[in-house]
Amino acid sequence: MVVGDIATGTDVLVIGAGPGGYVAAIRAAQNGLDVTLVEKDAYGGTCLNYGCIPSKAYITATDVAHEAGNAEEMGIHADPAVDLAGMRDWKDGVVDQLTGGVEKLCKANGVNLVEGKASFADENKVRVAHGGEGQGSESIEFEHAIIATGSRPLQIPGFEFADDDVWSSRDALAAETLPESLVVVGAGYIGMELSTVFAKLGVEVTVVEMLDDVLPGYEDDVARVVKKRAEELGIAFNFGEAAQGWEESGAGGITVTTEDTEGEESTYSADKVLVAVGRSPVTDTLELDAAGVETDDKGFIPTDDQARTNVENIFAIGDVAGEPMLAHKASKEGIVAAEVAAGEPAALDYQAIPAAVFTDPEIATVGMTREEADEAGFSTVVGKFPFNASGRALTTGHADGFVRIVAEEDAGFILGAQIVGPEASELIAELTLAVEMGATLEDVASTIHTHPTLAEAVMEAAENAMGQAIHTLNR
Amino acid sequence: MGTKEFKLPDVGEGVAEGELVSWLVEAGDAVTEDQPVAEVETDKALVEVPSPYNGTVKELFAEEGEIVPVGNVIISFEVEGEGDEVDTTAAESEVEEEVQDLESDDEAAEAPKAPEGRVFAPPSARRLARELGVDITDVSGTGPGGRISDADVRAHAKGGDEPSEPAAGEPTAPETEAATGGAETAPATSQPAASRQQTLAVPATRRVAQELGVDLDAVPTDETRDGEAFVTAEQVRAFAENGQPAQAPAAASNGAATEAGARVETVPYRGVRRTIGNQMAKSKYTAPHVTHHDAVVIDELVDTRRDLKEIAEEKGTKLTYMAFVMKAIVAGLKEYPILNSELDEEAEEIRVKNYYNIGIAVATDAGLMVPVVKDVDKKGLLELADEVNDLASRARDRKITREEMQGGTFTITNFGAIGGEYATPIINVPETAILGLGGIEQRPVVQDGEVVAAHTLPLSLTIDHRVIDGAEAAAFTNTVMEYLENPTKLLL
Numbered sequence: 001m002v003v004g005d006i007a008t009g010t011d012v013l014v015i016g017a018g019p020g021g022y023v024a025a026i027r028a029a030q031n032g033l034d035v036t037l038v039e040k041d042a043y044g045g046t047c048l049n050y051g052c053i054p055s056k057a058y059i060t061a062t063d064v065a066h067e068a069g070n071a072e073e074m075g076i077h078a079d080p081a082v083d084l085a086g087m088r089d090w091k092d093g094v095v096d097q098l099t100g101g102v103e104k105l106c107k108a109n110g111v112n113l114v115e116g117k118a119s120f121a122d123e124n125k126v127r128v129a130h131g132g133e134g135q136g137s138e139s140i141e142f143e144h145a146i147i148a149t150g151s152r153p154l155q156i157p158g159f160e161f162a163d164d165d166v167w168s169s170r171d172a173l174a175a176e177t178l179p180e181s182l183v184v185v186g187a188g189y190i191g192m193e194l195s196t197v198f199a200k201l202g203v204e205v206t207v208v209e210m211l212d213d214v215l216p217g218y219e220d221d222v223a224r225v226v227k228k229r230a231e232e233l234g235i236a237f238n239f240g241e242a243a244q245g246w247e248e249s250g251a252g253g254i255t256v257t258t259e260d261t262e263g264e265e266s267t268y269s270a271d272k273v274l275v276a277v278g279r280s281p282v283t284d285t286l287e288l289d290a291a292g293v294e295t296d297d298k299g300f301i302p303t304d305d306q307a308r309t310n311v312e313n314i315f316a317i318g319d320v321a322g323e324p325m326l327a328h329k330a331s332k333e334g335i336v337a338a339e340v341a342a343g344e345p346a347a348l349d350y351q352a353i354p355a356a357v358f359t360d361p362e363i364a365t366v367g368m369t370r371e372e373a374d375e376a377g378f379s380t381v382v383g384k385f386p387f388n389a390s391g392r393a394l395t396t397g398h399a400d401g402f403v404r405i406v407a408e409e410d411a412g413f414i415l416g417a418q419i420v421g422p423e424a425s426e427l428i429a430e431l432t433l434a435v436e437m438g439a440t441l442e443d444v445a446s447t448i449h450t451h452p453t454l455a456e457a458v459m460e461a462a463e464n465a466m467g468q469a470i471h472t473l474n475r
Numbered sequence: 476m477g478t479k480e481f482k483l484p485d486v487g488e489g490v491a492e493g494e495l496v497s498w499l500v501e502a503g504d505a506v507t508e509d510q511p512v513a514e515v516e517t518d519k520a521l522v523e524v525p526s527p528y529n530g531t532v533k534e535l536f537a538e539e540g541e542i543v544p545v546g547n548v549i550i551s552f553e554v555e556g557e558g559d560e561v562d563t564t565a566a567e568s569e570v571e572e573e574v575q576d577l578e579s580d581d582e583a584a585e586a587p588k589a590p591e592g593r594v595f596a597p598p599s600a601r602r603l604a605r606e607l608g609v610d611i612t613d614v615s616g617t618g619p620g621g622r623i624s625d626a627d628v629r630a631h632a633k634g635g636d637e638p639s640e641p642a643a644g645e646p647t648a649p650e651t652e653a654a655t656g657g658a659e660t661a662p663a664t665s666q667p668a669a670s671r672q673q674t675l676a677v678p679a680t681r682r683v684a685q686e687l688g689v690d691l692d693a694v695p696t697d698e699t700r701d702g703e704a705f706v707t708a709e710q711v712r713a714f715a716e717n718g719q720p721a722q723a724p725a726a727a728s729n730g731a732a733t734e735a736g737a738r739v740e741t742v743p744y745r746g747v748r749r750t751i752g753n754q755m756a757k758s759k760y761t762a763p764h765v766t767h768h769d770a771v772v773i774d775e776l777v778d779t780r781r782d783l784k785e786i787a788e789e790k791g792t793k794l795t796y797m798a799f800v801m802k803a804i805v806a807g808l809k810e811y812p813i814l815n816s817e818l819d820e821e822a823e824e825i826r827v828k829n830y831y832n833i834g835i836a837v838a839t840d841a842g843l844m845v846p847v848v849k850d851v852d853k854k855g856l857l858e859l860a861d862e863v864n865d866l867a868s869r870a871r872d873r874k875i876t877r878e879e880m881q882g883g884t885f886t887i888t889n890f891g892a893i894g895g896e897y898a899t900p901i902i903n904v905p906e907t908a909i910l911g912l913g914g915i916e917q918r919p920v921v922q923d924g925e926v927v928a929a930h931t932l933p934l935s936l937t938i939d940h941r942v943i944d945g946a947e948a949a950a951f952t953n954t955v956m957e958y959l960e961n962p963t964k965l966l967l
Contacts (some may be wrong), residue, residue, distance in 0.1 A: 049772070376593070413622075438618075
């Protein structure tokens with residue numbers, strides 16, 4: 001690349017190569033458009049590099065270690081030794097394989113890859129600054145732009161991620177040594193997933209949460225199952241306390257100070273503090289004003305049902321376009337934006353976005369809760385099946401939790417589902433399909449499910465809602 | 476004050492939907508109970524929907540021209556508060572209850588659609604709807620619980636008020652046929668049109684194609700990209716100049732020449748047309764039809780009518796032959812009552828009617844309608860003539876009510892008014908007989924061994940052979956003919 005500013009042109013410019021951006025780029029290329037994908041850091045974005053994938057690798061690895069060491073009931077006596085460096089290498093290998101795959105896929109589909117940091121010059125041009133000093137920059141003119149810059153961990157006053165003792169989720173997944181003790185600020189899904197990982201690795205974990213329960217946004221009976229298990233793993237919870245700051249204490253440790261609503265202070269000693277209180281959109285580096293793209297007061301870019309921003313030819317997808325910040329939502333929006341750019345009649349018309357939390361046990365939800373369905377004006381019926389009545393769940397040694405289906409009473413249309421229990425993240429797929437297809441309880445209940453599997457619980461919950469369950473008492 | 480919603484009521488037996496033809500009120504208007512608020516056309520008739528309340532119109536929920544399923548809320552009213560109910564008279568509270576019953580009955584069935592326009596349809600159907608330019612919330616589903624299928628979306632797109640334009644890149648079958656068919660007869664210079672499923676092109680090319688009205692999938696090309704056919708703007712222009720015009724002669728020779736090249740015009744099969752179709756199919760496929768033909772010499776009737784016509788005109792009545800025919804039919808029915816009957820197969824009963832309500836088939840722009848003249852035996856010629864004229868003209872203007880088209884016991888179809896002698900009329904079920912009238916003309920007849928010209932009326936009587944035998948049909952026809960031949964007998 002030459003020094004200086006050279007201008008090139010493209011049909012579609014995608015900024016950010018995460019699960020929204022690279023999917024959008026590939027689909028746009030598949031539709032015959034000339035596509036340029038700009039990435040400043042790593043292909044695959046947060047999801048593949050610092051989020052979903054590395055955390056799931058750690059969750060699985062720590063499960064293996066923890067289960068092996070806690071299987072006396074099954075007649076297994078073991079005391080696994082965990083080599084954190086080995087675990088990290090394996091995780092990095094998985095990440096490398098996936099990110100390499102993304103790069104290859106983009107190239108194979110004819111996507112032009114450009115490394116650098118993009119910012120808008122106007123509504124038809126970006127400037128891309130390459131790497132370090134002297135690397136130059138280039139201007140790229142585009143017909144359509146798709147903003148897919150994602151989000152970054154939210155920092156709170158008093159806790160700078162720049163400090164070695166203050167971890168973001170990304171730092172936690174890259175740690176080279178295990179702390180003996182860890183304070184986790186935030187009991188949302190990231191805080192709960194990582195607390196579980198470290199607790200299973202033998203770290204003494206203390207969770208501090210401003211609200212009064214774990215996993216805000218999930219129903220009480222769902223969150224309760226996870227909280228109970230977390231407490232069994234030795235995680236200590238302190239609710240109603242806001243983290244105020246930290247300081248070094250003697251012997252390399254730190255002390256975290258919190259304050260409750262009454263103004264009363266508490267202190268917690270640990271080796272490190274992990275702050276997982278949410279994520280904020282990355283829109284501040286894009287010079288959006290130059291293109292006339294508007295953001296809301298939280299920095300998110302409002303979009304319409306075709307993922308368009310207020311500027312006709314500029315789209316925004318994924319975390320920058322607002323909650324829920326989920327990779328699969330980003331991908332769907334990316335596909336729609338790419339198809340709209342290609343002149344196809346695509347739209348974001350999904351009925352529901354499934355969500356999964358990879359705690360122990362897992363939580364997965366789709367569509368409406370009963371309360372939401374009632375509020376929306378449906379007359380609802382619910383069906384529930386507890387995993388302790390599932391033969392397969394008992395044989396896995398994990399029988400906590402349940403499947404619950406919310407349906408419309410008259411025709412039995414499935415409106416939503418909540419699953420907490422083993423493999424909830426996989427089981428939700430069937431019910432997501434049901435919600436999208438407009439399937440009824442009868443459709444699910446009448447479909448033969450393999451025995452013995454966890455998936456039978458879905459069928460049983462549907463039967464229960466119809467008052468026809470075999471393995472539970474019908475209410 | 477409270478808000479009351481009002482759902483499109485079941486305006487007639489078995490009516491599932493109606494077209495909201497026009498609103499007679501608008502939001503803010505004060506209305507009194509029973510005041511008509513809307514005109515709704517069902518598959519049978521135009522009806523006025525009365526307001527169930529005294530109050531003020533709050534909101535209208537349907538557009539004029541919209542097809543509204545029975546049970547959908549069409550209008551809401553601001554009504555005086557609950558406290559008033561204590562004082563309402565028994566009669567009023569009954570009405571109130573009825574309305575509420577209707578609401579609660581329908582609520583369950585409607586619930587899946589009500590909240591926030593949630594639509595139960597698979598993603599594939601939703602995408603199809605977008606491609607066809609259909610608002611899926613307007614589509615009524617035929618699947619379990621009203622789930623919407625691809626077929627429902629297509630049916631709506633075809634039957635909708637606005638003809639849907641096929642989305643770019645999605646050729647409809649007829650278009651593709653036109654393109655390829657055109658190419659076959661095209662001059663040798665043009666390339667044969669392609670018909671791919673998918674074509675790649677840059678947006679600029681797609682725009683050119685759209686401007687020139689070219690289907691990208693029909694543009695021939697040798698270029699590919701990633702294994703898919705790839706088309707350039709040049710190719711689109713070339714195709715538009717050479718290949719495309721070839722369509723025109725082909726289409727023109729077909730007689731269906733429109734610029735779009737549509738060789739088939741799609742007409743919705745619904746409303747009155749569909750009702751006619753269903754009725755006809757039901758009749759023809761259940762009742763074994765036998766049609767008896769004969770012709771009656773009516774020279775005398777022609778004279779009689781001519782004489783009476785002037786007197787009638789003075790009284791403001793246009794005296795038609797129809798009135799005489801109706802009288803003659805009643806005379807025939809009185810002698811052969813079996814032709815004035817109805818078959819109830821389920822009850823295993825034939826019901827012979829002792830009253831004479833004669834339906835007259837009327838051709839209207841919307842299709843065939845059959846207004847019924849009640850108690851023909853009790854009415855005079857002038858009265859009958861007036862009534863037939865009035866009903867027929869209101870049927871043509873779609874101003875006729877459902878009730879006026881119900882309760883017939885026998886039907887007349889006067890196809891001869893347009894032309895022709897004999898036909899095989901289809902019985903208007905559940906009746907068991909129908910008489911078709913040919914045109915009244917002078918025709919050669921043999922009288923006293925000589926061929927002479929005489930005014931004749933050809934008759935075509937179709938009977939349901941399950942109920943009526945051929946002998947009865949012939950005997951009935953003979954009686955009718957006797958009366959028409961000698962109209963003075965009608966005086967008896």
